[in-house]
Amino acid sequence: xxxxxxxxxxxxxxxxxxxxxxxxxxxxxxxxxxxxxxxxxxxxxxxxxxxxxxxxxxxxxxxxxxxxxxxxxxxxxxxxxxxxxxxxxxxxxxxxxxxxxxxxxxxxxxxxxxxxxxxxxxxxxxxxxxxxxxxxxxxxxxxxxxxxxxxxxxxxxxxxxxxxxxxxxxxxxxxxxxxxxxxxxxxxxxxxxxxxxxxxxxxxxxxxxxxxxxxxxxxxxxxxxxxxxxxxxxxxxxxxxxxxxxxxxxxxxxxxxxxxxxxxxxxxxxxxxxx
Amino acid sequence: xxxxxxxxxxxxxxxxxxxxxxxxxxxxxxxxxxxxxxxxxxxxxxxxxxxxxxxxxxxxxxxxxxxxxxxxxxxxxxxxxxxxxxxxxxxxxxxxxxxxxxxxxxxxxxxxxxxxxx
Numbered sequence: 001x002x003x004x005x006x007x008x009x010x011x012x013x014x015x016x017x018x019x020x021x022x023x024x025x026x027x028x029x030x031x032x033x034x035x036x037x038x039x040x041x042x043x044x045x046x047x048x049x050x051x052x053x054x055x056x057x058x059x060x061x062x063x064x065x066x067x068x069x070x071x072x073x074x075x076x077x078x079x080x081x082x083x084x085x086x087x088x089x090x091x092x093x094x095x096x097x098x099x100x101x102x103x104x105x106x107x108x109x110x111x112x113x114x115x116x117x118x119x120x121x122x123x124x125x126x127x128x129x130x131x132x133x134x135x136x137x138x139x140x141x142x143x144x145x146x147x148x149x150x151x152x153x154x155x156x157x158x159x160x161x162x163x164x165x166x167x168x169x170x171x172x173x174x175x176x177x178x179x180x181x182x183x184x185x186x187x188x189x190x191x192x193x194x195x196x197x198x199x200x201x202x203x204x205x206x207x208x209x210x211x212x213x214x215x216x217x218x219x220x221x222x223x224x225x226x227x228x229x230x231x232x233x234x235x236x237x238x239x240x241x242x243x244x245x246x247x248x249x250x251x252x253x254x255x256x257x258x259x260x261x262x263x264x265x266x267x268x269x270x271x272x273x274x275x
Numbered sequence: 276x277x278x279x280x281x282x283x284x285x286x287x288x289x290x291x292x293x294x295x296x297x298x299x300x301x302x303x304x305x306x307x308x309x310x311x312x313x314x315x316x317x318x319x320x321x322x323x324x325x326x327x328x329x330x331x332x333x334x335x336x337x338x339x340x341x342x343x344x345x346x347x348x349x350x351x352x353x354x355x356x357x358x359x360x361x362x363x364x365x366x367x368x369x370x371x372x373x374x375x376x377x378x379x380x381x382x383x384x385x386x387x388x389x390x391x392x393x
Contacts, residue, residue: 007381054343055358063364066355130345133356134381137342203353205366224349240352 004151005158007134011127012159013226014233015043018123020166021189022116025084025182027171032113039117043124050125051132064204070126071200074193077122080115081190082256085183087112089264131156183260185234191252192236195245202242210243307331307366312388314346314357315339317379319388328392332367344386348377351390 019040026032050057050069057065091112131152138148173181201207218239221228231237236249308326312319312334326332338344338357346365347354350373357363370392379386 003384051343054356055361058356058358058361058363063362064366130356130380133343133345133358137344137359137381140342199352202368203366211368218350222349 001147001151001154004134004138004148005155008131008152008155009158010155010229011131011134012156013127013162013229015120015123015127016159016162017166017230017233018189019120020163021170021182021185022120023163023167024170024178025186026113026116028175029113031110035110035113035117036120039120040124042117043121044128046121046125047128047132050129051136054129054133061204064206067200067204068206071197071204071206073122073126074197074200077119078190078194078197078252080118080122081186081193082252082259084112084115084119085186085190085256086259086263087115088179088183089260187253187256188235189233190256191249192233194252195236195238195241195249198245198248199238199242202244207244210247212243213240214243214246216240307333309333309335310390311335311337313337313339314344314379314386317382317386319377319379319386322388323391324388325391325393326370328372329369331369332390332392334365334367334390336363336365337361338363342381344382345380346377347380348375348390350375351377353377354380 019036022036023032026036054066057069059065061068135149135152138152170178170182198207202211216239221231221237221239223229223232223237223239228237228239238245241249308330310324310326310332312321312324314320314336315338324334336346336357338359338361341359343356343358345354345356346363351367351370353365353367355363355365367390370390372392375390375392377388377390
């Protein structure tokens, strides 16, 4: 039971962090529960589909289907997160201000919600398919099914707790500081995911340039420990990053910064991103 | 230059860069050491495999079990789901000499093996 609790918790932990952040980011936006809930639901369904076709997926791209698929959905999430940040730099003020209830703001707001719902869906999908396969194996195998199922359920519950704690922790930040905080959080999240995508493409041998490991900080903080895993999700911490991963990481931060500057500041006021 | 023009330039540059990287990747993958490995009933066969140092390694793993497994190695930075009865190819970058443990994440305590790089 404990083993299955740990396995399931380890998988849902990352998704829990991401959903918590997204909930905090969108807390002033109308209809956000519908979108985020939809993202989670679609993510769970997609996870079941991916699990069912895990064998077929693996065989794509000369046996590298899983890696390529993971890289691809991570890249989608990176694009969505970056787009959200750039979009918020432009419209964040309107959304937070008195225009919030106005029809236009709601329409605009749902664009951004769509992007974040996709991010949530991707996070749930990635972690979810492993949980589905694990639980399916347990049920199919029939060995001590109930204990394992209870463990799995408790692991899932713990993941939901992580999500709640992340959310409650973030919403304690006063509104004027919340925006700047979440902008930075999302930029780091996106950069970390991009570096992860690069790692998947390296494993698939699609990317081999700059594949030297720049440092090994495993002795200090292993990225498979709980703290290491949390930092891995939040800021993309890896204990053995390759030069390519670092390059991609920094490039995403730079691109986000430049795009926020280019598109972010509407003509009339100071850039909301600087608040 | 407008922003959209700038974007299309950046995009096409990125595509060219990506394609050349892929081409180089295909060329480099030739010199890898290939190792056969199979899995059944929470056991890897053979439980210990070896490979020369400083060359890329390709592990061909066949999951002969009735359940899906997840091949994982923290030190080799590999994590891969392998469906019941399926084959998988695992690319491992060139390693320094040492002992690298791997396991089935779904049975971490019992289903373990190691790659010894010499």
